[in-house]
Amino acid sequence: MLCRGRWIVEFPRMRAYAWYFIRRLGQFLLVVFVGINVVFIVTHATPIDPVEQAISSATQFGQSDPRAVEIMRKALRELYGLNGTIWEQYVTFWRRLVTGDFGPSLSAFPTPVSALIAQALPWTAGLLSTSTLIAWGAGNLLGGLAGYYRKNRLLKGIGIAATGLQPIPSYIMSLVVLILFGYLWPILPISGGFQMNISPELNIRFLSSVVTHSILPVLSLVLITIGAWFVGMRSLVSNIVTEDYVVYAELAGVDRRRILGSYIMRNALLPQLTGLALSLGAIFNGAVITEFVFGYPGLGTLLVRGVNSGDYSLVLGIASISIVAVAAAVFVIDLLYPLLDPRVKIE
Amino acid sequence: MKTPISYFGVFLVSAIGLAGNAFGQASYLAGIPRNEVLICENPEGRITNPAWFNIWVVNHGGVSTGLQQLGMDTLWYIDADAGIDGVWDNSLASEKPAYNSDFTQMTVKLRPGIYWSDGVEFTADDVVYTVETQMKNPSTVWGAAFLASVDSVTAPDKNTVVFKLKRPNSRFHAIFTVRWNAAWIMPKHIFEKQPDPTKFDFNPPVTLGPYTLKSFDPNGGWYIWQRRDDWQRTTLARFGEPGPKYVAYIDPGPPDKRVILQLNHELDIIHDTTPEGVFTLAKQSPSTHFWFKGFPYAHPDPTLPAVILNNQVEMFKNRDVRWALALFIDIKAVSLASYRGAATISAIGVPPTGLYPKYYFDPLEDWLKNFEIDTGKSKYKPYDPTVAQQIADSLRPSMGNQIPKDPKEIATAFGRGWWKPNPQVAAELLERAGYKKSANQWMKPDGTPFSITLLVEGEPRPTMTRAGTMIAQEWRQFGIDAKTQAYPSGFFPRVASGDYEAAIAWSVETWGGHPDLSFFLDSWHSEFLKPPGQMQPPRNWQRVSNPEFDKIIEQIRAIGFDDPKGVELGQQYIKVAVKEMPTIPLMSYNVFTCMDTTYWTGYPSAESDPYTDPVPNWANTKYMMVKLKPTGKKQ
Numbered sequence: 001m002l003c004r005g006r007w008i009v010e011f012p013r014m015r016a017y018a019w020y021f022i023r024r025l026g027q028f029l030l031v032v033f034v035g036i037n038v039v040f041i042v043t044h045a046t047p048i049d050p051v052e053q054a055i056s057s058a059t060q061f062g063q064s065d066p067r068a069v070e071i072m073r074k075a076l077r078e079l080y081g082l083n084g085t086i087w088e089q090y091v092t093f094w095r096r097l098v099t100g101d102f103g104p105s106l107s108a109f110p111t112p113v114s115a116l117i118a119q120a121l122p123w124t125a126g127l128l129s130t131s132t133l134i135a136w137g138a139g140n141l142l143g144g145l146a147g148y149y150r151k152n153r154l155l156k157g158i159g160i161a162a163t164g165l166q167p168i169p170s171y172i173m174s175l176v177v178l179i180l181f182g183y184l185w186p187i188l189p190i191s192g193g194f195q196m197n198i199s200p201e202l203n204i205r206f207l208s209s210v211v212t213h214s215i216l217p218v219l220s221l222v223l224i225t226i227g228a229w230f231v232g233m234r235s236l237v238s239n240i241v242t243e244d245y246v247v248y249a250e251l252a253g254v255d256r257r258r259i260l261g262s263y264i265m266r267n268a269l270l271p272q273l274t275g276l277a278l279s280l281g282a283i284f285n286g287a288v289i290t291e292f293v294f295g296y297p298g299l300g301t302l303l304v305r306g307v308n309s310g311d312y313s314l315v316l317g318i319a320s321i322s323i324v325a326v327a328a329a330v331f332v333i334d335l336l337y338p339l340l341d342p343r344v345k346i347e
Numbered sequence: 348m349k350t351p352i353s354y355f356g357v358f359l360v361s362a363i364g365l366a367g368n369a370f371g372q373a374s375y376l377a378g379i380p381r382n383e384v385l386i387c388e389n390p391e392g393r394i395t396n397p398a399w400f401n402i403w404v405v406n407h408g409g410v411s412t413g414l415q416q417l418g419m420d421t422l423w424y425i426d427a428d429a430g431i432d433g434v435w436d437n438s439l440a441s442e443k444p445a446y447n448s449d450f451t452q453m454t455v456k457l458r459p460g461i462y463w464s465d466g467v468e469f470t471a472d473d474v475v476y477t478v479e480t481q482m483k484n485p486s487t488v489w490g491a492a493f494l495a496s497v498d499s500v501t502a503p504d505k506n507t508v509v510f511k512l513k514r515p516n517s518r519f520h521a522i523f524t525v526r527w528n529a530a531w532i533m534p535k536h537i538f539e540k541q542p543d544p545t546k547f548d549f550n551p552p553v554t555l556g557p558y559t560l561k562s563f564d565p566n567g568g569w570y571i572w573q574r575r576d577d578w579q580r581t582t583l584a585r586f587g588e589p590g591p592k593y594v595a596y597i598d599p600g601p602p603d604k605r606v607i608l609q610l611n612h613e614l615d616i617i618h619d620t621t622p623e624g625v626f627t628l629a630k631q632s633p634s635t636h637f638w639f640k641g642f643p644y645a646h647p648d649p650t651l652p653a654v655i656l657n658n659q660v661e662m663f664k665n666r667d668v669r670w671a672l673a674l675f676i677d678i679k680a681v682s683l684a685s686y687r688g689a690a691t692i693s694a695i696g697v698p699p700t701g702l703y704p705k706y707y708f709d710p711l712e713d714w715l716k717n718f719e720i721d722t723g724k725s726k727y728k729p730y731d732p733t734v735a736q737q738i739a740d741s742l743r744p745s746m747g748n749q750i751p752k753d754p755k756e757i758a759t760a761f762g763r764g765w766w767k768p769n770p771q772v773a774a775e776l777l778e779r780a781g782y783k784k785s786a787n788q789w790m791k792p793d794g795t796p797f798s799i800t801l802l803v804e805g806e807p808r809p810t811m812t813r814a815g816t817m818i819a820q821e822w823r824q825f826g827i828d829a830k831t832q833a834y835p836s837g838f839f840p841r842v843a844s845g846d847y848e849a850a851i852a853w854s855v856e857t858w859g860g861h862p863d864l865s866f867f868l869d870s871w872h873s874e875f876l877k878p879p880g881q882m883q884p885p886r887n888w889q890r891v892s893n894p895e896f897d898k899i900i901e902q903i904r905a906i907g908f909d910d911p912k913g914v915e916l917g918q919q920y921i922k923v924a925v926k927e928m929p930t931i932p933l934m935s936y937n938v939f940t941c942m943d944t945t946y947w948t949g950y951p952s953a954e955s956d957p958y959t960d961p962v963p964n965w966a967n968t969k970y971m972m973v974k975l976k977p978t979g980k981k982q
Contacts, residue, residue, distance in 0.1 A: 052840035052882065054405045058488050059885045060839065061527035061856075066875035066884035071491035073882070076405060079486045108396030109406050110546050116395060119566060175603060183607045190607070191599060192568045197377040200565055209377075295600040297393065297566035305395050308836040309406075 021335060028331040035323035039316055040093060044086060048310030050106040051076045080106050093316065102317035107309035113317035116302060121321075123193055124298035127214060127290070128283035131221035136276050138222070139229025144265045146230070147237025159230065166227030174220040174293035181216055189213050191295040217294045221287060229272065236268035270341055274333050281329025284322040375613055376571070376595065381982040382946050384571070385591035385975060387413075387963040388605060388618040393598045394567030400552040400560070402531055403480075403487045404545050410528070411618075411964035412570040413558065413596040417972070419531040420555035420582055422455060422474075422523040424967060427649050427701050427859030427960040428951065431586055431970045434702065434860030438582045439469065439532060439555070441506075444520035446907070450512070453519050457506040462580040464554040467536050471502035476535035478510075484545050489530040492522055517904055518865045525966045526649075526858055526866065556969060557581045557589050569597040589972035591947065596963075609635060609943050616963045617941040621809065622687040625939045629749070636942040638961055639760050639953050641749035642742060643689030646953075646961055647700040647935035649859030651693060652811055654801070654818060654931035655842065655850045659879045659890045662791060662799075663848070667776040669928040670720060672799075674729060674773035675825045676818055678765040679738050681933060685814035688742045690934040692735060692762035696924035697917070698935040699762045701859030706914050707921060708763055715764065718925060722775035729772070732764035759953060762934065770825050789826045798828035802842065802850035805833030814933060815851040842888045845879055854886045854930060859960070864917045865903050872900045891929040896920065938962045949974040 054076055055069060077083055081103075084092070096103050102113035139162070146155040165173070182190035194200065194209040240246060241264060249259050288300035299318055306314035338344045376384055389411045399408035402415060422440040430436065437443065441458040461469040478500045481490035496519055498511040512519055522530050533544075534553045541547040551560050558572035572594045578584055599605045599614050606624040608614035610632055617624075625644050628635045637644035654672070656663040663669055682690040693699045694715065697707050715730040739757045743750045751757050774784070781792030789797040799822060803815035815831045822829035834841055842850050856867050870885055873892040877883045883890055899920050906912050924930075940961045942950040951961050951971065959970045 047841070048837035049840060052843065053837060056839040056843065058405050062488075062529065064870065064885035065492045065495055065522075066870050067495040068491035069884035071485050071494055072405075075484075075486035075491065105395070107406050108399065108408060109404070111396050111399065119397075123566065178604060179607065183610065186611060190604065191597070192564065193566055195377050196375065196564070196569045196595060196597070197379055197562050197571055199562070293600055293604065295393065295568055295598050295604075297564075297568060301393055302395065310837065 017338065020338070024331055024334045028327050031327045031330075032324055035327070036097070036316075036320050039319040039323070040090060043312045043315050043319075044089070046307075046310060048308075050080060050310040050312065051082060053107070053309050080109065097320065102320070103313045105306075105311055105314045107305060107311035107314060113313045116314065117299070117317055117321065120297055120299045120302045121284075123296065124287070124291075124300065125283060126210075127217055127296060127298060128221070128287055129280060130214065131218045131225070132276070132279045132283065134218065135222045135225040136229050136272070136279070139226040140233040140265075140269065140272055142226075143230040143233025144237050144260065144268065147234040147268075148241060148260050148264060150238070159234065162227040162230040164227075165223050166225075166231075168224055170220070170224060170287075170289040171293065173224050174217075174290055177216050177220040177223070178293060181219075188216050190216060193297045213296075217287075217290050217296050220294075221290055229275075232275070233268060233272060236271065237264055240264045240268055270337075273340070274337075277329040277333045278326065281326040282322070284318070284325040376593075379571070379593055381612075382977055382980055383591065384593040384595055385615050385947055385972075386595045386597060386613065387616040387968075388599050388614060389413075389570070389596040390618040390964050391598075397563060397565055397567035398550050399548045401545075401547055401549040403477075403489070403533060405486060405488055409567065409570070411596065412563070413560075413572045413594055414552065414570075415528055415531065415966045416556075416596075416963065416968040417558035417572045417594055418552050418554035418556045418560065419966065420461075421525060421529045421531050422457075423520065423529075424525040424970075425858045425861050426958075426967055426970070427526070427965070428957040429702075429959075430860055431958045431974070434858075436970075438525075439474075440523075443909075446517060446519075450515040450517040450519075452512065453510045455508045455510070455523075457508065458582060459506055460580065461555065461582060462577060463534050463536075464559045464575055464577075465534075465537075466577075467534070467553075469532070469555060470505040471508045472505070473532050473535045474508045475500050475502045476539065477530065477533040480533060480538065480544055481530075487545060489522060492530075496522075515904070517907060518863075518869065520908070521866065526856075527964075528966050555581065557583045557972065558594060561593065567598070569595055571595045583969055583973060586970070586973040590949065590975040590977065591972060594972070606941075609941060612943055612945045615943045615945075615947055616961070617939070618963050619938045619940065622689050622939065625689070625941060626687075628941050632943070634943050634945045636944050636950050636952065638940060638951070641751060641760075642739075642746055643686065643691065643760055643937060644941075645686070645689055645691075645937035645939045647691040647698065647937050648960070648962065649698050649700045649703070649857045650853050650936040651696065651698040651855035651857075652814070652851060652853050652933050652936055653855065654933065655852050655854060655889050656930060657845060657848055657850075657890055658892070658929055659845060660848050662797070665780045666927055667722075667780040668782070669931070671773040671776040671780075672822065672827075673766050673928055673931045674769045674776070675822055675827070676766070676931065677768045677821060678734060678933065679741065680821065681814050681817050682738055683741075684817035685810045685934075686937055688738055688746075689939075690738075690762075690937055691760065692738070692765050692934045693932050694730065694763070694765045694925075695921045696855055696930070696932055697857055697864070697921060698855065698859075700935045701857075702862070703857065703859070704758065706862040707918060708758075711918060711921060712763065714922065715925070720772065720776070722772055723779050724775045725772065727769060727772045729766045729769065730764050731767040734765040734767075735761035735763055768821075773825070784826055787826050788828065796828050797826075799830075800848050801829060801831045802838070802847045802852075803831050803833055804838045804851070805835040807835050807838075810937075811851045818851075840882075843883050843885070845877075845881070845883055845890060850888070851933075852888060853936065854888045855932070856886065861908075862914045862917055863903075863908055864913075864920060865900075868896075868903065868920060869900055871896050873897050889929045891927075893923065893927060893929070895923045895927075899923070944978065946978055946980055947975045948978050949976050 104110045105113045105116055142158055146159050178190050181188045194213050198209055246263055249263055291298040291300045303318045391409050391411050394409035396408035401407050420439055424436040424438050426434045441456045445454045478493050481487045482493045485491045485494050496512055498513045501509050537553050538544045557578045559575055561571045561573040563570040574589050574592050599608050602620040602624050605617045605620050606627055638646040678692055682688055691699050697703050720727045738761050739750050783790050791797050801815050801819050803812040805812055819829040819831045842852055867886045871887045876892050899916050903916050951958050959967045
């Protein structure tokens with residue numbers, strides 16, 4: 001309960017913040033609506049026809065009586081619900097979407113798209129959130145140290161290594177890690193999300209297998225993403241160390257660790273937090289190449305399969321989740337920024 | 348200030364090392380000794396719909412997970428190679444199909460004493476149920492085919508099935524005859540309890556094959572099958588006990604990784620990899636066994652990649668143009684570009700694999716040597732019987748003893764002859780077709796540049812893409828504005844749509860072990876030809892319409908499957924195809940299957956025991972199981 005005096009001061013701010021919240025919410029909903037519509041148009045404009053893809057896969061190796069193909073085409077079109085107009089499909093799509101139903105997958109019919117996504121999502125979320133947080137934490141810590149202790153040779157060396165690794169294509173990095181720890185020094189598993197013939201249950205055996213199998217995929221992702229955080233943080237810290245309040249603190253004899261932690265890093269972290277939120281939002285796109293190389297389950301592979309098979313429902317489902325996730329990340333950061341950074345004023 | 352950095356370094360190295368020590372030495376498959384399991388590549392990769400085993404539904408999920416190889420069974424199998432006991436195997440049927448005189452009825456006698464994995468006896472009712480259920484659901488994999496052919500199906504007794512057909516069809520049995528797959532038999536006692544059989548996941552599958560599903564990755568990365576305790580009550584028991592107690596089908600990832608896994612002895616059978624991957628294994632892995640003991644290592648599948656020319660496109664309606672394009676191609680360069688020389692070339696319209704050299708290549712060799720093209724200005728015999736020999740000779744300096752010297756071995760491995768490139772004769776043919784050369788560019792009769800877009804699949808099929816790139820380059824060299832277009836997604840539907848000029852694909856697939864050509868040729872009949880703009884049903888992708896082909900096809904339809912006249916008619920087809928050149932045949936589809944002999948021995952081989960196609964996504968793989976024996980190596 002605020003006292004009356006404080007209420008008088010705080011009420012206009014709260015009202016401004018509420019108005020700011022409503023505007024940002026409106027922007028969030030608009031972005032989601034436009035984004036999902038764009039994906040709907042793009043997926044339906046693709047020349048890949050899921051029925052023809054299905055016929056092709058069903059007849060490619062086996063018997064293919066030409067008389068039968070026409071019958072199959074008609075039956076599949078009806079089964080997949082593709083007989084209606086594009087407008088009818090659009091209305092059906094939104095009607096389903098608002099209830100969280102993406103409909104059945106056309107390439108894994110009749111399994112619901114939501115079931116396929118639910119199956120892949122935990123793996124992608126686990127892999128990418130872990131690698132993003134490790135890369136973000138380590139990159140910022142080392143970048144901050146490198147920006148402050150600019151003459152330290154070890155940090156310079158780490159800087160060279162991190163920036164050198166950054167441009168390496170994901171596929172090459174994954175293969176290098178795989179050859180190093182899977183062949184030359186074969187100490188870690190290189191395939192799958194967990195050991196074969198283990199039942200995926202919440203027990204130590206399964207969890208330790210999951211952790212072991214994720215080390216190399218995470219390592220390959222961390223190695224190519226750590227550089228960006230490192231360089232960003234080093235630049236930010238390099239600018240902040242020249243600020244008057246830092247120089248004053250140093251002259252005042254404040255402990256250097258405290259200067260680094262409380263005066264420099266804390267201020268430098270704000271833009272990095274925005275980047276982190278966006279990166280975490282983008283994890284729903286999956287990591288196709290890493291998943292492919294390490295045979296790791298996830299949304300990336302699922303999305304590529306959906307695209308290749310013309311599975312509108314699956315592509316729309318994954319894209320919709322990704323759009324909502326990225327837009328939500330931006331929305332949350334927008335809401336938090338005025339609270340985290342007192343320099344940001346809400347009018 | 349070294350402390351935090353040191354901490355980080357120590358943490359990283361320790362984490363990897365500890366993890367390795369703690370988990371790296373764990374068994375590859377939990378609870379299964381390595382020497383009891385055969386590990387095969389599933390070329391489908393990670394399965395989107397892993398828990399779905401209803402193989403009768405289109406797009407149901409994985410097929411090459413071991414499901415069709417180890418769990419399914421049907422009436423007959425034809426092997427792509429020599430076969431375990433001849434190419435034809437009566438599997439669930441006890442004898443060959445019996446047709447009436449006008450091929451409107453087919454009677455099948457079933458093998459008694461065969462049981463489903465849940466202990467229920469397999470009977471004629473299962474076959475009848477399979478057909479009737481799918482006919483009621485034409486969206487199922489074989490439903491439309493049954494609907495198009497079957498008038499009625501009955502079971503007079505538990506070991507007899509009688510099909511009455513809607514029209515004469517001497518090849519109806521082919522629907523139940525495995526080449527790569529076939530119509531699998533459904534367990535009536537399981538499916539009849541389901542309200543909608545097309546929405547039933549069939550998990551766990553009840554099998555007729557010698558294995559049952561032990562466990563699978565809910566994310567579709569691996570499937571492990573266990574030999575049935577009652578394997579004696581399956582059709583495979585006629586050939587002995589399956590060697591591996593367990594068989595795993597896994598998604599091993601990209602080609603480089605498959606090679607690493609085999610070098611680590613963690614993948615017994617690589618389905619396919621790159622030529623470079625094979626050369627690495629040949630050099631570094633003494634335990635790896637290939638179909639051919641030396642070059643080209645790969646198994647030639649009974650499929651014929653070719654330059655498919657869309658015969659409904661104006662410029663390809665003229666035979667002279669089609670032949671001119673063939674004479675601009677140097678197959679040696681195409682072989683080197685596509686398979687690094689490890690190709691088995693074919694000049695004629697059937698693949699040079701299985702028993703086809705005996706049925707078609709040897710008997711036609713003299714005819715090919717004497718085949719003559721008359722351009723109006725000159726006469727030319729285009730067939731060069733020494734091309735395969737030339738490819739072998741060109742590879743010998745770099746590959747040494749891996750290249751055979753015996754002409755018979757060269758013919759088996761590299762093929763026989765092909766067309767001699769001859770730009771002069773090709774130019775005469777183009778000129779007769781009304782084409783003119785202006786500067787270094789050929790112009791069409793309407794005065795526009797002669798340009799060709801050659802459709803290739805791109806990244807999913809690198810060998811064929813490389814072949815297309817080389818052919819386009821060769822055509823450009825001789826003044827044709829040719830370019831390739833990669834179309835990785837939806838390649839085959841696009842070819843079927845006719846929205847292409849030329850493509851590297853295949854419209855010829857054969858039994859391999861049996862000479863009958865109806866498997867692909869029947870669909871080449873002009874009665875099935877669609878006008879431009881409409882989808883062409885498989886497999887006449889070249890959209891050819893030719894009365895001579897029609898006549899041959901009709902004659903094949905009128906004779907029995909094993910009638911010796913079939914070979915004669917097949918040879919006639921080849922001669923017409925050579926004259927007309929509706930597609931330009933290139934080579935067989937070589938699959939680089941690599942088999943590790945560390946834990947298992949008894950794999951098929953071209954030289955010593957070609958008892959089956961080793962490519963592990965073929966349903967015939969089940970025959971390999973009874974020939975494979977453990978080497979005795981412990982984990």
